[in-house]
Structures are given as C-alpha cells and as structure tokens.
Amino acid sequence: MSHLYRHLRIHQIFGANTDVGKTVIAAALVRASTLTNHNTFYLKPVSTGPPQHADDVHVERYAGPHRHLLNTQCLFRYEDPVSPHLAVRMASQRSGVESSAPSDETFVNAVAEHIRACARTGKPGHMYVETAGGVHSPTLSGTTQLESYRPLFLPTVLVGDSKLGGISSTISSYESLVLRGYIVDAILLFRDDYYRNYEYLSPYFAERGVHVTSLHPPPPLQGNVNEDISATEAYYANLAPRSLDGEIFHALRHLNECHAHRIKELDSMPRRTLDSIWWPFVQHGLVKSEKDVTVIDSAWADFFSVYDSSSEPSTCSLLAPKLDGSASWWTQAVGHAHPSLALAAANAAGRYGHVMFPNATHLPALKLAERLVHEGPGVGWASRAFFTDNGSTGMEVALKMALRSFSINEKELTPRDKKDLWIVGLKGSYHGDTIGAMDATEEGVYTCEWHQSKGFWFEPPTVAIKNGNFVVSVPSPISPSTSSVHFDDLHSVYDIENRLHSPLADIYRTHVRNTLQALRRKGERKLAALVLEPIVMGAGGMIFVDPLFQRVLVDAVRDKSLFENPLPVIFDEVFVGLYRLGMKSFGPLLGVNPDIAVYAKILTGGVLPLSVTLASERVFQAFNSPSKVDALLHGHSYTAHAVGCQVANTTLDMIEMLSQQDPWRLAREKWSCGARRESAVVWSFWDPGFVRSVSRLAVVHEAMTLGTVLVIKFKDDGAGKVLPSLRALSCRKQLLGYASHTAQSLLRSIESPVCESGALSAAPGGAPFGIHYRTLGNVAYFMTSLNTPLQTIEEIENRLWKTLSATHVN
Template identity: 65%
Template structure:
C-alpha cells in the first residue's frame, strides 16, 4: 500500500507521452533538491534500451555539485528499446514464451522495499520515482502503469507535453490519473515558444486548483558526445542555479509544501472528526481519544491505507522506515458492500462515463440505457429469472425493503378474502424470524421484532419465529433447533457436508421437515385465533440474517415457512413472500441468489450492496406481475407513490452493469473452482455450496475453547464466542480480537503483502465477529488473514486455559 514519511518526501513522475522530457525535468528536480543539502534518491523501476542511454546514469552524471548526496537505482533493466512488456519477453538468451515475467505484486514489492531502504538511510530527503513512457504504457506484466502503480499511490508530478498535440495528451493523462485517485501535486513542462502549450495548460489547470510550472527546454542533442555532455551540464547549471531561486527551486518548494500540508491535514483529521461527525452505530461515549479514529487515506483492493500519527523523530539525525500509512484488510467488506475490492478502475470509469453522459436525469415516465439494461438483466437473466416481471429502483437496502413492504401490503389488501376494513388495512402484519434486520427506516424496523436497533416510534407488526440455526461446533456441521420445538424433535441434527445440509429439496420429506410444518401450522393457527391483526407477508433474509448476529438459518426451515404461508388451508389469502437479499445477493454466499437453493420463488426480492461493487448506493426491488397488477389502474391514487430524487441514477446503474459483467467473468476462474473443490466430498467434483475460507481453518477454529461455534459460506466467515450472552451490546468479540488490528511486523508495515505486514480492520456484532473477502480476493491473502485470526485467538485461548 501507500507510503508516507515525515522525513522523506516521495513523488512519482508520470509523463503525458513518451519523449516529453521526464528524465530532463526529473534531473533538474534531483539537482535542485541536492543543492538544498538533503539526501536525494532516484528510482527508475523499469529501464529498457542500451545501458549508455539509461536514465539513472543520466541522473547521476548531471546531479550537480552535490552529486554525492544523490543515489540512483534501477530495479528491472532490459536491453531492447521497446515497451517493458515486450522487453521482458525479448530478454537475450531466453527462449520465446519461456521468460519469467515478474508479476505486478513482485514488481510493486521491489519498489516498496527500495522506498523503505531509503527511509532507513537518512533523517531527511527526497525520492523521485520515474515511470516509463506515458501514463498508460505497460509495465512488465502488461498492466498499464497507471493501474500497476496504483496500490502504492505516490503523490504525482505529471510532465506535460510541450509539442504539437501536447495539450490534449496532457489533459487526457491528468484525467486518467485523476480517475484512479492519484494525488497530482504539479504539472511541469517545457516552455516551447512556438506551440506555447504551457500558457494554455497553466490557465486550464490553475482554474482547477493545480499548480503548473514551466522550464526552458534543453538544447538540441549533438552527435559529439563530449560537446553534448558539456552543453547538457551548462543547461542544468543555468536552470538550476546555485542561488536557490528560479522555476525549478519553486517547484521543489511547492512539492515540499504539498507533502507538509498532507501530513498536517492527516494529523488533524481525528480531532476534527470527533468535533463534527455523528457516526452510525457508534456510541461516542466509548470513543475515548483521537487514536480511536481510523483515518483512511485511501483504499485499494481488499485494503485500507490507514494513517497512524507518529511522534516527531527524537533527533534531527534519526531515521525510520516506519511509514505513517499502514495497510489494513477490510474484513467487513466496508459494511458488506465490497464485492470486487476498492477502487476498481473499470467501475470508476463506468461511473465517470455515466456522469459525463447523463449526470442525473429524472426517471418517472422516462428511461435511459443504463437503467433499462440493468432492469432487463436482473429480471430476465439474473435473480428474477423465471418469476419477476418488474424492477423498481431506489437508493439503498433499507428503502428497497420499505418499497417491498408497501408493494406486499397493497397487493395483499387488494386480493384479501374476506375484504379488509380500513382499520384492518392499517393493522396488517408480517411473519418473520427473530433476529431479522431489514434496515433503519421506520417501516423496515416495524417488520422486525423489537431489538436494540428499535427506536421510540417502533411498533412491531407481526409474528416472528425463533429459527433453527446452522453452525460448525467442535468440527461437526450441526442444525440446532430452538427450545420451543424440543418436544417434537431432537435439539441437534448433524450433517456430513454442506451439500447435504443445503439440499433443501432432498430434505423436504425428512422427519425434521414434518416437525417444522407441524410446529409452524400450530403456531400460526394460534396466532390467527388470538389476534385481530391480519398477517399479509412473509419477510425473510435467506440463509443468513446479517445484522442480527450473522445467524445462519436452516434453509429447510425457511423453505417450509414459505410453503406454509402460501397454504390456502391456513390462510384464506396466501401471504406475499419477500426475500431481503440486500446482504446475501450476488454471490456473497457463493450463489447469485438463494432462490434456487430454497426452491421457492418469492413475490418480491430486494438487492443492493454488492450490486454496484461497493462503489456507490443503489437498490433494486424485483417483483412478480401479480404484485405489479395490484397497483395497475386508471387512477393515479392507485399507483405506487414512492420514489427518490435519484431514482435509477445513471451513474449507479452503469456501475451496476459493469459490476455484473466483472462478476460473470469470475465464475469459472481457477480460484472459484479450487475453493469449490475443497468443500466437495468428492475430490473429482466441485461443491455447489462452498466457501472461500478453508474448511480446515473452520474446523480448527471450532475446536477452540473460547469459541462456541463458527460458520462459513461464500465470502463470509463468522465466529461466535462463549461466555457472554448480552447480545449486541457485548464487547466480548471486540476485546478478544483487538490486537488483530495492529500491524505485526512494523519493520515492513507498508509492504504490499509481506507476511504479517498488515492489520485487520474488523467489525463485531456483540459476541460474534465476522470476516469477509471480496469475490476476487486471492487465496494468498485469505490464507494470511486466516493465519492472523488463528494466531490471535489461539493465544487468547491458551491464556484462558492458564
């Protein structure tokens, strides 16, 4: 991840094109920095072409009077003067297609290790990292530079193009950097007095708050090497004067100021946040100091880059390779939204494309392509395939479920037999499960049993069953049945595999299924006789109830409940069935939707979170034609009078379409196949119910004495601890896992992925902790997270036994 040091200022140099003078301008910056008597490091990560033309040699030769303060380095050098992705394949003596191409990770680790070594060497200094070619020139792996370097996110200098066409290439390069979150501190280019691009670009970028600096161009290159070197030295001596003034020194001062301001802002963010922000789901009385505030400077992939305020060095001669930025694994997937990792370039481009084409446009009685395409793919080919006819857009999961409730209650009211009175319409209730959570809006809360999330206006409307749960206990896959059912069925039922437990159709004829049916029928008959309230809908979080404590529900129980509420012998008007898949949808649990697993279509279902890959809010409520027809008439009063100013906003819809495209590309890739094979009872097949988390890890965790149970599906792994049943208010899980947030190996804390080199940012639900991956998290990262969790909890477990 990114590096930041108080004593060492880092800037990366990108060019708007090839041959724009990156090395010339970087040489001038290096020379000026050295004249300020500070250590200067120059890194050329990749060099192609003859050694006598190497940029690092040029920098060292013309570093000026204080050349001894300058260190230059090249990490990957190839002889052929071609693009790096070709040069590595053409490396001399290597058979075609047999060359070992360094991966992006290897490449970035090499850069990161050099940066750390520089930080150890001096108490104060500058680093300049010069890229090759233009911003989109490929690196060794073929990934374009602007994407390959992005995890490191160094502050950037863009060297503009002073030649014909350079205005366009410079602005385009800047926008490419901006779209990927780069911090561009300055644009520097030559003052060409014919094209005068610097005049236009200065005006253009200054209006956008960006500093533009220009310098005189170098003299023409001469064939006489000695004379050329003499002219070049004279050029640098002229533009980098010893008086510490002039354009180049102004540029150095500006870059130094940008570095200082960045650290000052990061230093003040915790206090400013505590003074002005009201966080959701946080008791501010428990946030005791500024150190409790997680300052996220940036994010990439599965990681935050977190600022940790460090004290000033004890002396002017002290140095340290401890970066002020530490990588933290985002183990809550940022409240379950991340599906493809942070800052995915194609999602940023999709958002920018729609923002540029549409911004936001009104949606009632209108359409636009991003929304139409998304609606069609969700209804016809996605989770709505075979049952849904319409897609209704809203802005987040809570309002998506609120819409679903409005739809269901109206549809039931229209068809109810006997017809409902006005009073009965106002008093309709839902059937659900204890521990459900459908959002924070009032209607969504009213569809759940009273809980810690309830507010003063909360009026629970309905009846909620306590569900049987699924977990791994002491290595055994168990369905645990709650107390009210013990009289008719055993309290625990064991299964050998996930496939067997989640074979809902195969279990429908089991004695347990019959016990479920009998218990539900008797319970609901009693409710109907003793309550004036009419039940109108069943609302379920399929498979896992998230905010209620990551409760894995026996899917057989949910399927039987769906069948029961549609039984005309029990309900004269079948109840509407709502699946709240805001959390679980789009492969969070390894399946696009729980609908095929449960074997029963809903009337309404709700999707959000992963829908946009965690980039921005959007929700979609899918509904059957039966529900849609309940609102269809010639009267405006009969319409679904619910909407949002940003309904079907094109940016969200475009990003959602791109997200679904990316997910479809993952389904048959090797990491998914490998994970599915690990959870299969048959070594030659792949399990349909599976997890990215290793089965042996889950087994081992379940045997710890401090652990009551664990469970995992898809991206989700949960652990419930023993000894504290105070529910959501419990601090048990947080205390046991607190040390996992820290970076273990502080000597390499900013490595891109060195073992034990990152912290883990986690969230808890009372005595339950949960961890999530993205859909494309590498097995290597998951294994390191597993090892950190195991090491932390195994240590806690040993302490308990002692």
C-alpha cells in the same frame, strides 16, 4: 500500500507521452533538491535501451556540485529500446531460456521495498520515482503503469507534452491519473515558443487548482559527445543555479508544501472528526481519544491505507495497510477503487449526470433491469424492477408492494384494518434503519422510540459448525425433545429437497402450522406477508438459519388450507444476494421463489448506493389500474441514477467473469462441490479444515461459513467464566448479544501488523498489514471480496488461528 514519511518527501513522475522530457525534469528536480542540501533518492524502476544512455546514468551525471547527496537506482534493466513488456520478452528469447515477465506483485513489491530501504536510512530528504513512457505505457507484465503503480499511491508530478498534440495528451493524462485516484501535485512542461502549449495549459489547470511550472527546454544535440555534455551541464546549471532561484525551485517549494500540507491535514483529521461527525452504530461515549479514529487516506483492493501519526520507528511510513475485514459493511465485490468501476461511474456521470426517471428511461437502467429480471436473480418469477437508493429503502418499497398485493384480495378489510396488517418474520431479522423497515422487525437494539413492531417473529433453528460437526440447533419452542441434529457435511444441511421428507421437516411443519393457526384464531391482527433474509440474518448476529425451516415457512404461507389468499413472500437479499454467500440468489437453493426480492450492497461493487426491488407480475398488477392514486406512489430524487446503474452493470459483468475462473473453481473443489448441480452448490472461500478446527477451540462456541463470509461466535455466558483477555475491563460482568465486548477484546491483537522470522504478512507493496474488522457483540465476522487472493485469505486464517488457539478459558 501507500507510502508517506515525515522525513522523506516522495513524488512519482509520470509523463503525458514518451519523449516529453521526464528524465530532464527529473534531473532538474534532483539537482535542485541536492542544492538545497537535501539527501535525494532517484529511482528508475524499469529501464530499457543501452545502459550507457539509461535515465539513472543521466540523472547521476548532471546531479551538480552536491551529487554526494544523491543515491540513484534502477531495479529492472533491459537492453532493447522498446516498451518494457516487449523488452522482457525479447530478453527471454535472446537468452534461449523461456521465462515469464515479473508479475505486477513482484514489480510493485520491489519498488516498495526500495522506498522503504531509502526511508530506513533516516536521512531527511526528497525522492523521485520516474516511470517509463506515458501514463498508460505497459509495465513488465503488460499492465498499464497507472494500474501497476496504484497500490503505492505516491503523489505525482505529471510532465506535460510541449509538442504538437501535447495539449490533448497532457489533459488526457491528467484525467487518467485523477480517475484512478492519484494526487497530482504539479504539472511541469517545457516552454516551446512555437506550439506554446504552456500558455493554454497554465490557466486551464489553474482553474482546477493544479500548479503548473514551465521550464526552458534543453539545448539541441551538439556536434559530439563532449559538446553535448558541456551544453547539457550548462543548461542544468542555468535551470537550477546555486542562488536557489528560478522556476524549478518554485516547483520544488510547491512540492514540499504539498507534502507538509498533506501530513498536517492527516494529523488534524481525528480531532476535526470528533468535533463534527456523528458516526452510525458507534457509542461516542466509548470513544476515549483521537487514537480511536481510523483515518483512511486511500484504499486499494482489499486494503485501507490508514494514517498513524505515532508510527514507530520514526523511519516507518505514516500510512499502514489494514485489511478491510468487513468488506466495508458488506459492499465490496471486486475490491476498492477498481479502475473498471471508476471508469464506468465517470462515463455515466459525463453522459447523463442524473436525469429524471418517471415516464423515462436510459440505457444503464434498462440494461440493469433486464439482466436482473431476465438473467439474474429474477429469472423464472420476476417481471419488474423498481429502483431505490439503498437496501433499507428497497425494503420499504417491498413492504408497500406486499401489503397492497395482499390487501387488494381481502375485500372485507377496512381502511383501519389495513393499517394494522402484520408480517411474519424471524427473530434476529434486520431490514434497515428507516421506520417502515424497523416496523418489520422485532423490538431490538436497532429500533427506536417511534418504532412499532407489526408482526410475529418465529425463533429460528440455526446452522453452525460445533466442535468440528455440522449441527442444526432447534429452539425448544419448536421441539422440546429435539435440540439438535447432526449432519455429515455442508451439502447435507443445504440439500432441501431430500430434507423435506425428514422427521425434522415434520416437526417444523407442525410448529409453524400450529403457530399460524393460533395467531389467526386470536384475530387481533391480520397476517399479510412473510419477510425473510434467506440463509443468513446479517445484522442480527450473522445467524445462519436452517434453510429447511425457511422453506417450510414459505410453503405454509402459500398453503390455501391456512390462508385463503396466500401471503406474498419477500426475500431480503440485500446482504446475501449476488454471490456474497456463493450463489446469485437463494430461491433455487430453497426450492421456492419469492414474490418480491431486494438487492443492494454488492450490486454496485461498493462504489455507490443503489438498490433494486424485483417483483412478480401478480404484485405489479395489484398497482396497475386507470387511477393515478392506485399507482405505487413511492420514489426517490435519485431513482435509477445512471451512474449507479452503469457501475452495477459493470460490476455484474466482472462477477460473472470471476465465477468462471480458477479461484472459484478451486474453492468449490475444497468443499467437494464438483459433482453437484450448480443450483445446489454451497461452498466457501474459507478453508473447510480451518473452519472446523476453529470451531473446536476452547473459546469458540461455534463457527460457520458460506461464500465470502466467516463467522465465529465466542463463549460468553455473561456472568460465569471470564476470558483472561477480558479481565482488564472495568466491568467484568459481560453482557450477552450485541452489548458484549467479547469478540472485540479477543481479537484486538490482529489489528496490528506482524512481521516474524523475516516473513512478511504482506499487503500489495509487500508491507505487513493489520486487520480491520467489525463485531456484533460476541460474534466476529470476516468477509472477503469476490476476488480476494487466496494467500490473503490464508494469512487471515493464520492470524486468527494463532490468536485464538493461544487463548484459554479458566
């Protein structure tokens, strides 16, 4: 991942095109650095062409009088003067031994390890990493340089193009770097007195706060080699004189200032944060010091790059990779900063910005609505898509839809009655933090003073793996005599059609029917809708609900012997939908469709907030009339913002491609899904053997997994046995549920990176990584993206196993 050192200032040199003078400018910077008595490192990761003309040879030859301070290196060298991806292929053909090009991972790890080796020398100084060709020139694997180098996130010097067409290529290259998140500290280019591109580019970039330095161009080729060398040496001596004066030294000082400013700002961020920011879901009274603030400098794939001002030893990078173990609150689909999503956002921002949506349309919103209704989770039941800002507001409008579609058929309801309508739901549910969404949940830790619970909540039976067995646990209010039912495998639990004929289904039906009839007899409130988080209730504690119970609930509220007008059913799939749990949606698994469903989180790949509420035609018609006041008078300033819709379409395209690729197929095979019809497939990216083994550990009450999600619930009785790792806490009496610190305390060690026996637990770039995770009381959960590499998941499993298997209960 990212590299940042106090003692070693590093810049990567990109070119706006081939033959723009990257190596000449790199050599000038190197010479200037050595003249200021700084140890200087020059790295040319890939070199193509005759070795005697290689860039590292040129830089070393003209390093000047202090060349003893210079260290040069080339990692991958090929003789053919062509693009690196072709040079690899031609070298393989020439050798007669067919071999594949080094992967992006191999390439970036080699670069990263060399940077670390230079830093480990402990010598204060400067380092320059020179790329090959233009910003989009391919690397060894064929991936463009912008993507290949991005995990390293090195501050950048862009060498502009001083030739014909160079204005366009320089601006385009700069924008390509910015779109991928690079920090461009300076643009350097030659002063060509004919085209004079520098005259245009200097003020252009000055307006954007980017430093530009123009330099005299190198001399033309002379008559022979000796004359060339002599003229070139004179050029560098003039460009970087011993007096330490001139444009190259101004550029050098600017690069040094950028480096110092970045570290100074990162150093100051924890204090500034504590002075200015009010975090969500954080008790500030428990934040003891600035060390409790996680400073994220950048992110890439599944990792944050986290700043640590006290990194030891002092030669270590100030930035360390941390795996984003909660998928950034369940939003990540294809990892952080994916170029395809960044480009989609930029394209829509450039084409539309934000435009008014009522009585209007635009292509990103229309395409997204059509695919969700006609191809996605709405297939077979939905007819309309309504856009909102996030999951909570999506649920607000879903509740409005449901209550109207119910009350329009209840002719005897008075205006007062309509304000007292109740919903039916489950204990532990959570639908967001807005007031209406809170009213649709039971009183709990997430609700507030103004909140009024408006419903009845069933205590749900749950699914988990306990001591290696698949178990449905049944609460005593449902059945005093049946506390649990065991199943052979995961598929048996989720085979709803077969389970509908089981004795447990009859127990559920009796309990649900009797409860609903009792509520109706009381007559205090009118039940108007059923609201469910299918399969898993997320914020309530990652509760895996028995899907059979949810199916029975849906059947009951649509039973005309119970309700003259069936209750509309809302599926809150903000968390679980769009393959977070391995399926697009859960209507096909449950065997019933909702009337309304809400999607967010994964929808935009973790880039932007956006939610879509799907509704059936019956629900839509409840608002359709000649009167304006009957319309759904609900909306947001940024309704269907084009940027979010464009990113969502791109995300869904990428997910569909991922669903057909080998990693998903292999994961399904591990869970023995190959022979089952697609609509019934339940599976996980997490290894089945690992999950069952974890469930047998002494400190673990139960574990469970589906799709990207792994959940571990720890034993914590609140007053009895105290885990050894908790004894240091001032309050030994642990609280159950959300207030418990058990999970956080047990897993604290995995936050730090480990490196044992020479084997690295590596993030991109080969660095050992820590794991950033979130807990819900005595429940820990871990979540991957939909394209997290298998080796990363295996490493998390290994770390968890080592930590938890070494913990015992007295």
